[in-house]
Amino acid sequence: MARRKFNAIGSTADIAFLLLCYFLMTTTMGEQSGLQRRLPPIPDANQQQQDQKVNRRNIIIVRINSADKLFAGSEAMDISFLKEKIKEFLTNPTNDPNLPEKEPVEANGKTYMKSKGVISLQNDRGTSYQAYIAVQNELVKAVNELRDDFAMQEFGRKFSRLNEEQQDVVKKVVPQNISEAEPKDTGKK
Numbered sequence: 001m002a003r004r005k006f007n008a009i010g011s012t013a014d015i016a017f018l019l020l021c022y023f024l025m026t027t028t029m030g031e032q033s034g035l036q037r038r039l040p041p042i043p044d045a046n047q048q049q050q051d052q053k054v055n056r057r058n059i060i061i062v063r064i065n066s067a068d069k070l071f072a073g074s075e076a077m078d079i080s081f082l083k084e085k086i087k088e089f090l091t092n093p094t095n096d097p098n099l100p101e102k103e104p105v106e107a108n109g110k111t112y113m114k115s116k117g118v119i120s121l122q123n124d125r126g127t128s129y130q131a132y133i134a135v136q137n138e139l140v141k142a143v144n145e146l147r148d149d150f151a152m153q154e155f156g157r158k159f160s161r162l163n164e165e166q167q168d169v170v171k172k173v174v175p176q177n178i179s180e181a182e183p184k185d186t187g188k189k
Contacts, residue, residue, distance in 0.1 A: 058100040058116045060089045064135055066126030086142035090117045107169045114173050122181045143176045150174050
């Protein structure tokens with residue numbers, strides 16, 4: 001009789017182990033989401049550092065304060081308007097002297113006019129992660145929509161459907177210039 005108890009305990013442990021293995025193999029872990037950013041290359045040690053000056057009109061400062069209030073330029077705005085504001089800033093459709101300059105760029109055997117616009121994102125140390133990610137998403141959506149528009153105009157397909165060479169052309173003409181500043185106290189305006 002003692003032998004049967006031992007076998008029953010042994011088979012229970014085996015079943016528990018098999019169930020554990022089953023759940024470990026079939027359960028998916030939560031995916032980690034992050035922001036995809038390409039960092040600039042490491043400068044050559046022999047190359048002299050030079051400060052790159054950016055004209056004030058070519059920069060739009062997007063700030064999020066500790067109360068998660070959003071400012072684009074000097075005006076407070078709801079996040080639902082941010083994407084359109086950034087698209088207008090980067091395209092400068094009316095050649096407004098307060099919006100970014102454009103410069104010619106060679107790509108695909110043609111000359112295109114590329115915006116010199118830079119988006120400077122600043123946040124407060126007290127900014128919530130949700131607000132920060134929501135603003136990041138809107139900035140990236142704006143650039144992605146501009147890339148899709150350009151890709152449709154030049155290649156007749158959306159950016160994601162282009163081959164790598166065509167995507168490189170689109171990225172050259174519509175760059176994603178987002179500068180992120182170290183968090184600081186931006187105030188509760």
